[in-house]
Amino acid sequence: MINDTIAAVATPHGTGGISVIRVSGSDAFTVCDRIFKNPKGKTTSQAKSHTILYGHIIDAGKTIDEVLVSVMHAPHTFTGENTVEISCHGGITVTNAVLSAILTHGAVLASAGEFTKRAFLNGKMDLSQAEAVIDVINSTSSLALDTATHQLEGSLSREIAILRDRLLDVTAQINVAADYPEEEIDELKEQQLKDILKDVLNKVNALLKTSERGTLIRDGINTVICGRPNVGKSSLLNALSDTDRAIVTEIAGTTRDVIEERVVLSGVCLNIFDTAGIRDTDNPVESLGIIKAEEYLKKADLVLMILDASCGITDEDRKIAASLDGKKAILIINKTDLAPNLDVSEFYGRFPCVALSAKAKTGIDKLGDTISEMFKLGEISANGEVTITNLRHKQALAESAEYLNNAISAIGVVPADLIAIDVTNAISAFGEITGQTVSEEIVDRIFSRFCLGK
Numbered sequence: 224m225i226n227d228t229i230a231a232v233a234t235p236h237g238t239g240g241i242s243v244i245r246v247s248g249s250d251a252f253t254v255c256d257r258i259f260k261n262p263k264g265k266t267t268s269q270a271k272s273h274t275i276l277y278g279h280i281i282d283a284g285k286t287i288d289e290v291l292v293s294v295m296h297a298p299h300t301f302t303g304e305n306t307v308e309i310s311c312h313g314g315i316t317v318t319n320a321v322l323s324a325i326l327t328h329g330a331v332l333a334s335a336g337e338f339t340k341r342a343f344l345n346g347k348m349d350l351s352q353a354e355a356v357i358d359v360i361n362s363t364s365s366l367a368l369d370t371a372t373h374q375l376e377g378s379l380s381r382e383i384a385i386l387r388d389r390l391l392d393v394t395a396q397i398n399v400a401a402d403y404p405e406e407e408i409d410e411l412k413e414q415q416l417k418d419i420l421k422d423v424l425n426k427v428n429a430l431l432k433t434s435e436r437g438t439l440i441r442d443g444i445n446t447v448i449c450g451r452p453n454v455g456k457s458s459l460l461n462a463l464s465d466t467d468r469a470i471v472t473e474i475a476g477t478t479r480d481v482i483e484e485r486v487v488l489s490g491v492c493l494n495i496f497d498t499a500g501i502r503d504t505d506n507p508v509e510s511l512g513i514i515k516a517e518e519y520l521k522k523a524d525l526v527l528m529i530l531d532a533s534c535g536i537t538d539e540d541r542k543i544a545a546s547l548d549g550k551k552a553i554l555i556i557n558k559t560d561l562a563p564n565l566d567v568s569e570f571y572g573r574f575p576c577v578a579l580s581a582k583a584k585t586g587i588d589k590l591g592d593t594i595s596e597m598f599k600l601g602e603i604s605a606n607g608e609v610t611i612t613n614l615r616h617k618q619a620l621a622e623s624a625e626y627l628n629n630a631i632s633a634i635g636v637v638p639a640d641l642i643a644i645d646v647t648n649a650i651s652a653f654g655e656i657t658g659q660t661v662s663e664e665i666v667d668r669i670f671s672r673f674c675l676g677k
């Protein structure tokens with residue numbers, strides 16, 4: 224049972240045009256009416272749902288601010304509870320004063336994520352949708368936002384509900400057989416059960432397959448820029464991020480440390496790492512930079528290997544390219560603004576090639592398109608397919624796949640009631656995603672990662 228009425232500032236802490244203070248709970252109207260005064264004497268308790276009232280927040284005879292309050296009646300609100308949203312002036316002091324007045328008059332301060340937690344507990348959304356709320360807020364690219372919005376709309380919940388229903392049918396059939404041994408599962412029925420379980424397993428595996436891309440969409444693609452010195456690696460980082468983040472000089476061996484910058488290109492988030500130029504060197508500092516570059520290359524989701532279009536391909540270039548075997552890599556032919564002197568035919572078929580000029584900032588869009596194509600990210604938004612972006616969901620799906628595998632291989636071998644245990648466990652694993660079978664501790668942990676006021 225949720226008894227408290229909670230309140231928190233829902234807008235970022237800082238100075239702005241307006242701030243919004245959210246109040247939710249059965250006493251939301253009573254609490255607000257103690258401090259809200261409308262010139263015509265209207266109260267939030269009397270106001271129709273989804274209307275706005277003008278007035279002042281007055282506490283102990285002192286006017287704190289001029290405000291607009293939005294009144295929303297349960298259950299048609301985000302939390303499912305009576306809700307008031309007070310829009311006051313956007314200064315830190317005035318916002319805190321309004322919040323403080325609300326807390327003095329009967330509300331308690333909401334903890335991080337408590338509004339969304341209440342939405343979940345009141346059945347306004349399931350757990351995967353609640354998790355999508357934070358993904359929408361934190362999304363760093365349009366693709367990440369599309370994926371999160373899709374999940375918030377319930378795409379994953381619907382898919383899981385279908386699979387869960389099919390498994391519930393299977394357990395019902397098995398339980399009948401277990402309760403009435405004379406109705407024993409014959410071979411035909413066994414085959415039918417096996418087919419259903421295999422079909423559910425295939426769908427789970429298909430979802431699991433999307434998780435690799437899902438993580439890249441949500442957290443960004445770890446992209447390492449490499450190449451021999453002076454080919455324009457730091458210039459590319461600067462061009463992509465539209466900053467002067469990295470030092471650029473005509474001296475070979477300028478970059479030593481790894482420089483990181485987050486960039487959105489063609490709607491995709493890239494975590495870009497500019498590294499030291501790779502070559503044989505006696506300089507101990509440069510050598511350390513090269514060791515670091517090689518470490519980052521090993522961990523990269525994507526490598527952008529740069530060649531200088533104004534020079535021929537060198538053995539150093541060939542050596543670096545050879546070290547990229549088995550990695551997702553794009554060959555970048557940089558300095559296309561200079562007279563061309565490069566034949567990359569020896570690399571054809573090994574890497575996709577993109578020609579650009581980091582200095583003139585031309586050809587950069589083509590790089591974004593190539594990355595999107597390479598990771599098949601365009602397909603996700605085009606098909607609107609469900610994408611697993613959350614590690615917790617991935618683990619629950621992997622768990623369900625294991626139980627389903629066990630159940631499939633046990634059919635016809637062990638008694639039906641033992642098979643039912645595996646199927647029930649697979650159902651529970653699905654329930655962890657939607658929140659039907661999740662522990663309170665996990666729910667608390669999920670919402671503690673939210674921001675205050677959400």
Ligand SMILES: Nc1nc2c(ncn2[C@@H]2O[C@H](COP(=O)(O)OP(=O)(O)OP(=O)(O)O)[C@@H](O)[C@H]2O)c(=O)[nH]1
Pocket residue numbers: 450451452453454455456457458459470471472473474475476477478479498499500501557558559560561579580581582583
């Ligand atoms: N004309 C032209 N010059 C470029 C281009 N990109 C980089 N340069 C020049 O090439 C030189 C080296 O550029 P950097 O970006 O420092 O090269 P780097 O690969 O980071 O070099 P190291 O850090 O030493 O490994 C600088 O003088 C840049 O101005 C380009 O597209 N066109």
Ligand SMILES: [Mg+2]
Pocket residue numbers: 456457458469470477478497498500
């Ligand atoms: Mg550099």
